[in-house]
Amino acid sequence: MQNQIKxxxxxxxxxxxxxxxxxxxxxxxxxxERKTRHGDYRQLPNGKHQITVNSNLNKYxxxxxxxxxxxxxxxxxxxxxxIKPHGKEWKQTFQYLMLPFLNPEIFPNELLPLxxxxxxxxxxSSDTDSQLALALKQFDAPNDKTxxxxxxxxxxxxxYNGRIFKKGQKRRKRFxxxxxxxxxxxxxxxxxxxxxxxxxxxxxxxxxxx
Numbered sequence: 001m002q003n004q005i006k007x008x009x010x011x012x013x014x015x016x017x018x019x020x021x022x023x024x025x026x027x028x029x030x031x032x033e034r035k036t037r038h039g040d041y042r043q044l045p046n047g048k049h050q051i052t053v054n055s056n057l058n059k060y061x062x063x064x065x066x067x068x069x070x071x072x073x074x075x076x077x078x079x080x081x082x083i084k085p086h087g088k089e090w091k092q093t094f095q096y097l098m099l100p101f102l103n104p105e106i107f108p109n110e111l112l113p114l115x116x117x118x119x120x121x122x123x124x125s126s127d128t129d130s131q132l133a134l135a136l137k138q139f140d141a142p143n144d145k146t147x148x149x150x151x152x153x154x155x156x157x158x159x160y161n162g163r164i165f166k167k168g169q170k171r172r173k174r175f176x177x178x179x180x181x182x183x184x185x186x187x188x189x190x191x192x193x194x195x196x197x198x199x200x201x202x203x204x205x206x207x208x209x210x
Contacts, residue, residue, distance in 0.1 A: 004030055008055070008062045012105045017063070020070050020097065023049070028066075030055045035160045038125070039065040041072035043081075049073050058139040060107060064126055067097050086124040094122050111135055133191040148175055149190035156180060157194040164197070 005021070005028060006014055021028065027050045038061065039053040051069040053062060071094035072085070079089040098119055101107070107115060114132045127133050130149065137147075151157050151167045158164050165186065168176035174187040 004028075005066070008053070008057070008059060009066065010059050010063060010106050013063055013101055016100050017066065020067070023073075025049055026051065026073065028053070032056075038127075039069045041069040043076070049076075056141075058136065058141070060111065060139055061126070061136050063101065063106075064098075064136075067101065068094060068122075068126075071097050091122055095119050098122075127191045128189065130190050144195055145193040146196060147190065148177070148188045148192045148194055151194065151196065155196070157196050159194060165194075 005017060008030065009017060025048045027044075027048055029050065029052045031052045031054055033054050033056040037054075038057060039051065041049070041051050044050050051066070051073065053065050053069065057065060071090055074097065075083060075090045075093040078093070083089045098115075102112060102115055102119070104112065111132075114129075114135050118126065118129050118132050123129060126136070134147070146157075148157070148167065153167055153169070156164055156166045164180045165177040165188075166180060167188075168178060168185075170176075170190075171187065174189055177186050177188050178184070179186060
């Protein structure tokens with residue numbers, strides 16, 4: 001197993017992960033935070049396979065992301081390159097690979113029921129599962145980020161790229177948000193991580209926004 005992985009996952013998961021990474025043509029790289037993804041998988045021009053995972057993830061989210069990407073490799077090897085990236089073949093492979101990890105020696109008890117429910121039909125990103133995403137967030141290092149669904153109606157927030165939005169009503173599964181500068185309407189995933197503006201954060205702390 002590539003040595004750097006052991007610093008990012010639960011110690012009790014090391015042996016199982018080592019067996020999954022026992023592939024001479026596989027390269028695993030730890031990347032700095034990327035705002036649009038937790039990890040990815042690709043086949044390199046030299047024929048090797050590369051998996052990358054963000055270094056800022058907590059150990060439980062890192063493990064889930066790592067197995068997610070390994071599932072892409074295993075699905076590719078088993079079913080070929082013409083399958084859908086997150087289709088039934090990948091879902092079945094991800095479920096199978098995650099099963100040995102779903103026990104209290106690896107994940108905290110409060111996460112296990114949520115993980116069991118999630119893996120009945122795993123999604124392209126665990127972030128789309130609001131309950132699981134929020135439960136995983138409690139293991140993150142402290143930061144100034146919050147989820148869109150936690151932002152009060154009418155409050156403005158900032159994205160990592162500096163764009164500022166005002167939160168609106170929920171439309172089915174996503175929230176309508178207006179970009180302040182352009183006035184354009186965008187739909188946000190409830191679990192998109194954003195930053196409250198300082199004046200808004202102060203008003204919330206003072207109880208001036210409800």
